[in-house]
Amino acid sequence: MGDRFGLPDLGVGVGLRTVHFGHILSKKPDVDFFEAITENFLDTGGRPRHILDRVAERYPVVLHGVSMSIGGTDPIDLGYLKKVKALAMRVKAKWVSDHLCFTGVSGRNTHDLLPLPYTEETLRHVTARVRRVSEVLEQPLVLENPSSYLEFRSSTMSEAAFFARLLKDADCGMLLDVNNVYVSSVNHGFDPVAYLDVLPADRVVQYHLAGHTDKGTHLLDTHSARMKKEVWALYAHAIARTGPRATLYEWDEDIPSFATVHREAKKALKYRPPLGRQHPIEATRRTAHG
Amino acid sequence: MAELARLERWMQAVIVHPGSVEAAVRARSATRHMRVSGARRAILPSKTMTPLERLAVYQDMYPLRMRDALSADYPGLAAFLGHAHFFDFVLAYVAVHPSRSYTFARLGDHVPVFLRKTRRFVPAAFLFDLARLEQAISQVFELDEKDARSATPAAPPLHLAATDWASRRFAVSPTLRLLSFRHGVGPALDALKAGDRPNTRPRASWVAVHRRRYSVYRVDLQRAEFHLLETLAKGWTLGAAVRDADRRNGKPLSPAAVTRAFRTFTAKGLLGET
Numbered sequence A: 001m002g003d004r005f006g007l008p009d010l011g012v013g014v015g016l017r018t019v020h021f022g023h024i025l026s027k028k029p030d031v032d033f034f035e036a037i038t039e040n041f042l043d044t045g046g047r048p049r050h051i052l053d054r055v056a057e058r059y060p061v062v063l064h065g066v067s068m069s070i071g072g073t074d075p076i077d078l079g080y081l082k083k084v085k086a087l088a089m090r091v092k093a094k095w096v097s098d099h100l101c102f103t104g105v106s107g108r109n110t111h112d113l114l115p116l117p118y119t120e121e122t123l124r125h126v127t128a129r130v131r132r133v134s135e136v137l138e139q140p141l142v143l144e145n146p147s148s149y150l151e152f153r154s155s156t157m158s159e160a161a162f163f164a165r166l167l168k169d170a171d172c173g174m175l176l177d178v179n180n181v182y183v184s185s186v187n188h189g190f191d192p193v194a195y196l197d198v199l200p201a202d203r204v205v206q207y208h209l210a211g212h213t214d215k216g217t218h219l220l221d222t223h224s225a226r227m228k229k230e231v232w233a234l235y236a237h238a239i240a241r242t243g244p245r246a247t248l249y250e251w252d253e254d255i256p257s258f259a260t261v262h263r264e265a266k267k268a269l270k271y272r273p274p275l276g277r278q279h280p281i282e283a284t285r286r287t288a289h290g
Numbered sequence B: 001m002a003e004l005a006r007l008e009r010w011m012q013a014v015i016v017h018p019g020s021v022e023a024a025v026r027a028r029s030a031t032r033h034m035r036v037s038g039a040r041r042a043i044l045p046s047k048t049m050t051p052l053e054r055l056a057v058y059q060d061m062y063p064l065r066m067r068d069a070l071s072a073d074y075p076g077l078a079a080f081l082g083h084a085h086f087f088d089f090v091l092a093y094v095a096v097h098p099s100r101s102y103t104f105a106r107l108g109d110h111v112p113v114f115l116r117k118t119r120r121f122v123p124a125a126f127l128f129d130l131a132r133l134e135q136a137i138s139q140v141f142e143l144d145e146k147d148a149r150s151a152t153p154a155a156p157p158l159h160l161a162a163t164d165w166a167s168r169r170f171a172v173s174p175t176l177r178l179l180s181f182r183h184g185v186g187p188a189l190d191a192l193k194a195g196d197r198p199n200t201r202p203r204a205s206w207v208a209v210h211r212r213r214y215s216v217y218r219v220d221l222q223r224a225e226f227h228l229l230e231t232l233a234k235g236w237t238l239g240a241a242v243r244d245a246d247r248r249n250g251k252p253l254s255p256a257a258v259t260r261a262f263r264t265f266t267a268k269g270l271l272g273e274t
Helices: A018-027 A045-058 A078-092 A120-137 A159-170 A178-188 A192-198 A227-243 A259-271 A280-288 B002-015 B021-024 B036-042 B051-073 B075-096 B104-118 B123-141 B145-150 B185-193 B223-233 B240-250 B255-267
Strands: A012-015 A032-038 A061-064 A096-099 A142-144 A172-179 A202-210 A244-250 B171-172 B177-183 B202-212 B215-223 B271-274
Touching: A018 A045, A018 A227, A018 A259, A032 A045, A045 A061, A061 A178, A120 A159, A120 B002, A142 A202, A159 A172, A159 A192, A172 A178, A178 A192, A178 A202, A178 A227, A192 A227, A202 A227, A202 A259, A227 A259, A244 A259, A259 A280, A280 B255, B002 B021, B002 B036, B002 B051, B021 B036, B021 B051, B036 B123, B036 B271, B051 B075, B051 B104, B051 B123, B075 B104, B075 B123, B075 B185, B123 B177, B123 B185, B123 B202, B123 B215, B171 B223, B177 B185, B177 B223, B185 B202, B185 B215, B202 B223, B215 B223, B223 B240, B255 B271
Parallel strands: A012 A032, A012 A244, A032 A061, A061 A096, A096 A142, A142 A172, A172 A202, A202 A244
Antiparallel strands: B171 B271, B177 B202, B202 B215
């Protein structure tokens, strides 16, 4: 249950979204931390950067990317990574995360989180790239499990087994999106609890929570509406395994008021202690493990 | 990595294809990486969907994502074309200019030139001008604030002594973009934002776009004001700028007109002292 890489439990946070900029600056809500989408703050020197700087002065910030393409077969974009590193330093990001996926190839970016075949070849490839990225960033990369809508026949292991090996081989952290686990479990027909149980608990650095949409034939990870009770149950199971971890609520479609999003996020406090009030069992274990 | 690279190239070729998923897996762009029979075997079916239906989930989302990004940078263009035509435009545009950046901010870089060249979306000349204005607004929005702040203009004196005005030089805001159009796209953009139909008939117009304290402003200018600002921005003295404006306008600017122009420039924060 100990924390990995010395990364802190940041409590319960909310994704930083444009529609809430004004509220956050003027009301200064009592939020434990914010997560910013990395690419939205690269190559801009205007209002978004100004807002992020102001937020970072007051709150802990983590960066969450969508274009690293860690599973891609194009060369790693070092120019991009250097900008990410500079932004992380500027806002004193507690960590930098992205997704286990590819986003494009042959110089193109589809801006989607495209699934990978889970094979030994892919594992070697991604492991080498994660290590390279961590070197450049000078901190361990944190990777999120994406939601997916197809599986490749060539996969020789489950996504959870792949992740478990990657976390160890590449020495990286995991951003565990329990909604993504649920969405993929329905789409592919696997047991989401078994998925969680395969993952090494000490590598989980952060959780993502979000809502999804039932399209009839499949679930779509829309980050809209409230998180379903089945997903809250998964979160409860996961956090019981890992102990308290930074937990962030994402809402990206039909975004309601900041207060509504924050209220949804704080439902996580039913399952984990508030920041600064750790469970006594965990505190004992941390002490026992030095 | 060879097999992974082949699979990725194939999947990308399918999802960026503008036709049906069946057409996409049969297209040359996809079959050069995987034959049609292989494509159907490459993906597992689910209880409710065939392999190609599952692939189509990604294919369906691709143009929607591109549409959302382009409409954020070109809201006027999107409003003018309407939902269906704008979507057609997005498909045509990204087929020629797909995203090659980690950021969506670069996706629309070629929109004005694309509209002018393709002429498929009409009136092309008006849309070219409208897109140029919206592109300038986006570019000014993204500028580094430290550059903008370092040259925030001080207000110049409004009543210049007759003896020294001609030799004075002025600083313009470094965020300033000066654009001339064959159409009145400033008012057209206002009309589109208000949900009204814009006037698309040719009518020369001149616009300044700049930023102050993180907010982007558009200033509609008279032709003489535009010429005056343009030459002042090059570092010319006010006397030389006025003479140049006189020459380009074909008639001399009155002192009252110069004073009016300066009031506009300073009130809008476009101009300051060197």
